[in-house]
Amino acid sequence: PKFLFSSFFSHRVCFSVWILKRKDVPPPRIPSVCEAEALHANAIKMISTINTVCVCVCVCVCVCVCVCVRAVNELSTGGGWSSLVITVCIYTLLKFLQGGGAGTSGFVGNLRQFLWTRVQQFSSRGVQVRLFSHLHGLSLRWHLDRRTGDVLRSVDRGTSSINNLLSYILFSILPTVCDIIIAIIYFVSYFSVWFGLIVFTCMVLYLTCTILITEWRTKYRREMNDRDNYAKSKAVDSLLNFETVKYYCAEDYEVRCFEEAIRKYQRCEWKSSSSLALLNQTQNVIIGSGLLAGSVLCAYLVSEGQFQVGDYVLFGTYIIQLYTPLNWFGTYYRLIQSAFVDMENMLDLLTEQNEVSQSIHLWNITKERILVTASPCTNTLCIETSFVLMCVCVCVQVGASGSGKSSILRLLFRFYDPQSGNIRIDGQEISQVHQSSLRSHIGVVPQDTVLFNDTIGNNIRYGRVTASDREVESAAVAADIHTRILELPRGYDTQVGERGLKLSGGEKQRVAIARTILKQPRIILLDEATSSLDTQTERNIQASLAEICTNRTTIVVAHRLSTIVGANQILVVHNGQIAERGRCVANNQCISVGRPLIGRAADTPNNLRCPDTLAMCNARDAETGRGRVPVLGRPRPSNSSPRSSSLNLQL
Known part of the structure; x- marks a missing residue:
């Protein structure tokens, strides 16, 4: 018993306490309640x-x-x-x-x-809280490679196991071990050595069989957990993509897939339950044999006059009282083993390392000059390019889908770190500054806007959680969504639904723009920010964006010529490279700067020609009748020189 208790306490309890004491997992940052x-x-x-x-x-x-x-x-x-x-x-x-x-x-x-x-x-x-903070600290690549339902199921099982783990050991295992030791000593000293030997033999057989059979059936528990994780993730994935299922009339297919996942889980569950029944039956045989042997011996000694009737009652009562927690000892041992199996996936989550390293230095823009230099190459996209931007300017990236435009924005926001080279802003390498400090100065309007299942007002306030209601409304007005919100039954208290599915694509995009307006960042990244908007709404929002982009560096990903017009610099991205670069002048003519790498016509050396991008933009704008909509307000005059500060980006 001493060995078993020592192994339990030193190797199991301390391992669970290690979860709370890990140094490589950052503690929750809540200074106000420390x-x-x-x-x-x-x-x-x-x-x-x-x-x-x-x-x-x-x-x-x-x-x-x-x-x-x-x-x-x-x-x-x-x-x-x-x-x-x-x-x-x-x-x-x-x-x-x-x-x-x-x-x-x-x-x-x-x-x-x-x-x-x-x-x-x-x-x-x-x-x-520690686990939730750790998951938010992992990189975007890690989250893209995981099933959300699988992760949530692992977290649920792991935390529920920790809730009961210490209780099992301190209030069930420890008293039972102490009770067994006291019982053996008492029976040997008060009755005879034979009674102590009977109790000791039964305890050893009971514990040995319990440990061996439990270790054997652990593999069934692991397999059952894996199947349970898959079934949970399958259900979550199907429900999150509710609209897609309806579009393709795939309800029956999803039900069949979920039913098959449940069947596989139940087969593993049956193996686990059957092995549990075998263990319980073995324990009952051992307990019954010990009780029978001790009762027969005690009855014989009473009949011989060596013991009194009360001694027989004492032995029977004590041995039954001892076997009751001992029976639970086997149960709790199984529960502890199951708890550690359930905690395995959660411990794997805690041991995951963030590929984007975190630094303790804060990013502080002390000069007007902003310098960014990078030469990264990711696992899925190799980017070998460079460009220079002036501070307080507008840069537009165009190119075919998958050319690397959004990846450049993600590198700037440190969703990924370059495998070679570096990125500098204001002379500071962004890999050497704290992520939250860097990201607090950058505002992003993503291509795919996903909202929280909360009110529309809180979704806008997410850009700056300390903002007042008046500031939230001002941001909504600037994003041209204030009037639409007031038309809703509950106004700013209207629930947007799961992932904001109650709103249209254009409304969700305007909410994302309102968030960025409310954040008031120094650098703005717009990834097709107006792709889901009509012409008039786009004009209104671009006028508002022109105001917030004043004295701010703005990088825009676009496919429309109307968005390109007015930019200080246009970059054509092709296969992770800056294929051409230039700017717009009068009559929407795009003048190239430097030698273009693709799509250059010999007879038109001064025109920026990219059939896959600019021609597509012209055709699309001609069909929609957009005309010339200056991005971020009116373009600056060609003779107006920007400030002496610059943003130099080499990718």
């Missing part, structure tokens, strides 16, 4: 000490209750009335502390459970 958490932790330590005392009292009470059964001897031999009353009162008091039948808990057990609730909540909250 002192309160420290005081709360001290209170938790005190409560844990009281709980330990309660456990010791429970063990002692169990022994005293069994000893009090010897009052039967006094009743059978006609003892004095006063001694009988005292014995019965002590027995009743101890049973009150211990608890009676019908599954009721005693006073000590109820007190322990009451105190333990706070400890359990504290540890559970710490693990969940």
Whole structure:
């Protein structure tokens, strides 16, 4: 028992405590409650000490209750009335502390459970917050390679396992081991060596069979968890893509896939349940054999006059009371093993390292000059290009789909780190500054806008969570969505639904623009920010963007000629390279700067020609009748020189 307890406590409990003490997992950044958490932790330590005392009292009470059964001897031999009353009162008091039948808990057990609730909540909250913070610290590539439902299921099972792990060990395993040791010593000293040998043999056989069979059936538990994760992720993925399922009338297909996932899970569950039944039956055989051997021996000694009737009652009562927690010992051991199996996936999440390294330095723009230099190459896209932007200017990237335009924006935002080269802003390498410090100065309007399942007002306020209602409304007005919001039944309190599916594509895009307006960043990245808008709305929003982009560097990804017009510099991206670059002058003529790499006609050396991009933009604008819509307001005069500061980007 000592070896088993040591292995449990040192290798299992300390491993679970290690989750809370990990140094490589950043703690939750909540400075405002640090002192309160420290005081709360001290209170938790005190409560844990009281709980330990309660456990010791429970063990002692169990022994005293069994000893009090010897009052039967006094009743059978006609003892004095006063001694009988005292014995019965002590027995009743101890049973009150211990608890009676019908599954009721005693006073000590109820007190322990009451105190333990706070400890359990504290540890559970710490693990969940730490894990949630760690998941948000992982890179975009990691999240793209994982199933969201699988991750959530692993987190749910892992945190629920931690909730019960320490409770199982401290309040079930520890008292049972102590009870076994006390029982063996008591039977050897009070009865005979044979009784102690019977109890010891049964305990060894019971624990050995429990451990061996439980270890054998662990593989079924792991397989069951994998199938459960897959079924959960399948359901989440199907429900999140509800519209797509309806578009292709694939309801029956999704139901069949989900049913097949459930069937595979249930087959693994049946194996786990069958092996559990085998383990329970083996335990019952061992317990019954020990009880039979001890009862026969005790009855024989009573018939020989060596023991009294009370001794037989004492042995029977004590051995049954001992076997009850021992039976739960096997159950709790299985639960602990299952808990560690459930925690494996969660521990794997905690050991995941962020490929985008974090730095403690803050990014502080102290000069007007902004310099960005980079030469990255990712696993999925190799970018070998360079360009220079002036500060307080507008740069437009055009190119075919998949050419690397959005990847350049993600590199600037540090969703990825370059494998070679570096990126500098204002002379500072962005890989050496804190991510949150860098991203607080950059505003992004993504190509695919996904909203939280919250009110439309809170979705706009997400750009700056401390913003007032007036500031939120001003941002909505600038994004040309304020009037539309007021037409909704609940105005700014209207729920947008899962991923914002209650709103149209254009409305979601305007909410994203309002977020960026509310954030007021120094650098703005627009990834097809107006692709889902009509002509008039685009004109209104571009006028608003022109105001917020004043004195700010703006990089725009576009496919429309109307967006290209007015830019200080146009970059044509092709296969991760800057194929051509130039700017727009009068009559929408695009003048190239430097030698273009693709699509250059010999007879028109001064014209920027990219059939896959600019011709497509001209045709699309001709069909829609957009005309010349200056991006971000009116273009600057050609003779107006920008500030001396510059943004130099080499990719």
